[in-house]
């Protein structure tokens with residue numbers, strides 16, 4: 001009798017456990033949460049191997065390239081850069097691409113995180129108002145660029161069709177206090193830098209690799225990145241080009257850690273001042289913000305920053321830490337006399 | 338053994354025969370196409386429209402492609418549907434231009450340029466089958482393949498519409 005009860009309990013426990021397990025794997029079937037730059041979706045608290053659906057729509061949309069300069073961007077998700085996508089190594093991803101009915105052009109997507117024909121580009125040539133889809137398994141962890149790959153590809157990229165997809169390693173990335181998404185692109189307008197009004201794309205300037213603007217998060221919500229003194233900040237920095245390699249630098253900071261070229265899994269570099277990010281490449285940089293300041297993100301090919309717009313601001317607030325940094329008073333301008 | 342030798346000799350003898358035959362055949366075909374439009378051809382050699390003569394269809398497929406039968410009648414209804422595709426989901430106008438002059442907004446991004454459909458000699462030498470094949474398969478140098486994006490019926494409609502673009506008084510050139 002006793003034994004039968006025990007067996008029964010064992011049986012019920014087994015049932016419960018298997019139910020719970022099947023429930024967990026169901027819970028892992030998810031629609032990827034996408035964010036607009038500079039926001040990054042939260043870290044994934046689950047294991048890899050989930051069935052993830054990504055929904056993305058391409059569009060052509062007017063925006064502001066610089067003060068008083070209007071430009072028709074070609075976009076993923078109505079923003080430039082396109083939304084940040086976050087999955088985990090081992091995930092089974094169903095990618096659904098839509099092209100807005102108001103688009104004038106065909107669009108598509110090539111994700112550098114994809115192993116397969118064209119990174120998805122062949123399967124996703126999508127006419128205005130159309131829909132396409134493909135499946136891929138996220139094999140390699142890392143931070144990857146995605147971009148449109150429809151003819152004429154450089155034109156589609158120059159108009160802003162790119163973004164980042166993070167494939168988290170199985171154990172996730174080390175925990176940090178803040179994560180932000182920054183993406184550089186070079187732009188080519190018919191008018192000179194600073195010329196106001198609606199500006200058309202200039203294919204000749206693009207071929208000559210002479211941009212009129214270089215921007216971070218060209219079409220994203222304006223505003224500064226923010227952090228508090230003592231926090232660790234992680235930036236996912238991508239570069240869409242189409243032409244320029246970025247000398248990415250944050251004025252007044254030193255990168256404690258850099259996953260150069262987004263090589264998650266390799267030993268990261270330590271104590272880096274400036275990191276190279278080629279077109280179609282990305283890096284992850286991390287640093288502790290020790291003192292309050294307005295830290296300025298730049299492409300340190302510095303005329304791009306000062307004259308063409310490649311500037312962003314990380315605003316760090318908190319108490320001064322004079323042991324680390326303080327301005328010294330040495331009197332007025334004529335103090336030396 | 339003797340049998341084998343004889344057949345070997347036969348084969349060796351046949352090879353030059355075969356070669357001579359194919360060469361004759363080739364030059365005959367060449368002569369044929371030269372006669373076909375020799376005056377025009379000569380004039381075109383030096384004109385900028387010269388490249389319009391060259392088909393974008395791979396030579397191995399050409400015979401088969403030229404024999405394709407247009408499945409859609411060119412009438413008012415099918416032409417207006419095709420016009421909507423040309424200026425809409427087909428996106429043709431972006432590159433080839435609204436009137437088919439090869440001068441769409443994106444034309445300058447391409448080299449070679451998008452085809453100007455109004456060049457008379459192009460209209461003359463290019464068969465419906467070739468146009469259909471190019472719309473389906475695209476080219477390496479910028480024409481996108483529409484095989485998965487448009488139905489065969491839609492593509493044949495576009496072939497007819499491209500013909501209209503080539504006619505000065507055609508439907509396509511009437512103001513909307």
Ligand SMILES: [Cu+2]
Pocket residue numbers: 074106107108148149150156161
């Ligand atoms: Cu595109």
